[in-house]
Amino acid sequence: MNNIELIETYLDNVKKTGVSDSVFLAYKNDLDTLKDFLGENSIILMSKSSIMDYINFLRDNFTNNTVVRKLNSFKNFYKILAQEKKVDSGLLEDLKNFKQEFSIPEVLREDELEMLFRACEPTEKGKRDILVIKLLLKTGMQLNEALELKTEDVTEESIAFEKNNKKYLVKVDEELKGFIVTYKNSSICGDKKLFDGLSRQNFFARVKKYQREAGIDREINPAMLRNTAMYSFIEEGTTMRELKERLDYVNIGMSGIYKIRNKSDIKKVYKKIGIGDWDVSEFN
Numbered sequence: 312m313n314n315i316e317l318i319e320t321y322l323d324n325v326k327k328t329g330v331s332d333s334v335f336l337a338y339k340n341d342l343d344t345l346k347d348f349l350g351e352n353s354i355i356l357m358s359k360s361s362i363m364d365y366i367n368f369l370r371d372n373f374t375n376n377t378v379v380r381k382l383n384s385f386k387n388f389y390k391i392l393a394q395e396k397k398v399d400s401g402l403l404e405d406l407k408n409f410k411q412e413f414s415i416p417e418v419l420r421e422d423e424l425e426m427l428f429r430a431c432e433p434t435e436k437g438k439r440d441i442l443v444i445k446l447l448l449k450t451g452m453q454l455n456e457a458l459e460l461k462t463e464d465v466t467e468e469s470i471a472f473e474k475n476n477k478k479y480l481v482k483v484d485e486e487l488k489g490f491i492v493t494y495k496n497s498s499i500c501g502d503k504k505l506f507d508g509l510s511r512q513n514f515f516a517r518v519k520k521y522q523r524e525a526g527i528d529r530e531i532n533p534a535m536l537r538n539t540a541m542y543s544f545i546e547e548g549t550t551m552r553e554l555k556e557r558l559d560y561v562n563i564g565m566s567g568i569y570k571i572r573n574k575s576d577i578k579k580v581y582k583k584i585g586i587g588d589w590d591v592s593e594f595n
Contacts, residue, residue, distance in 0.1 A: 317354055318388070322342065341381040344381055345388075360530075365385070371453060371454075371532075371533045440518070443457055446470070449540070456472055459472075462495070462503060466491075468488075470483060515533070519531070
């Protein structure tokens with residue numbers, strides 16, 4: 312059975328239990344999120360790593376309460392699949408005691424960013440990957456927003472995008488301008504969508520490859536890149552209110568970074584993020 316069939320069968324059984332329409336719709340919405348995240352990847356083949364990727368995806372895109380609810384829906388669904396011997400029941404232990412933590416979010420250090428960029432392929436696809444990462448770091452936008460950018464909305468002067476019915480216009484600095492010009496002159500730049508054909512799963516499979524080749528000993532995920540961007544904004548003096556207005560970011564977990572901003576040991580934990588130090592000429 313494919314993902315759609317597995318989910319529909321499960322939802323049919325949920326409905327038969329007599330739950331209210333609102334509860335049923337919540338379950339359906341939560342499992343639609345899982346289905347969209349997986350794409351063509353099978354639920355049955357999910358590993359501990361892919362489950363953690365899903366958790367990070369939820370943390371990156373939803374508020375804490377929503378993350379907890381969606382994970383509970385996933386756990387209930389996965390438990391049934393385990394009972395039916397369709398999946399590994401051992402993976403349930405990794406979700407059993409999950410709690411949304413408010414620890415200091417992870418960010419990438421300057422040296423790790425340099426290592427990551429140097430590991431990127433010296434090809435058109437490699438340059439594209441660098442541009443995507445730079446866009447995430449420079450703007451704080453989410454990965455799905457970057458992948459949906461229209462080619463016409465990304466120019467040498469600005470990046471325009473829409474989120475939650477609000478329009479945003481981000482100015483492009485000289486460094487980012489160089490990467491944009493190089494990519495838009497490449498053969499893989501889309502006519503309508505800037506990153507046409509690049510999926511979330513494919514992009515992060517490539518990032519994980521670069522991470523391994525660079526010798527970075529921790530897994531890079533979308534939330535980490537977004538946290539890195541926001542940490543740099545805060546270091547520049549952006550307040551939490553300005554940050555929310557700028558990014559429409561409502562995940563209270565980010566306040567962990569904000570609260571430690573003035574602690575004396577912050578520099579011992581994270582180096583100040585230097586994003587504008589890359590030589591574009593190396594990739595021309």
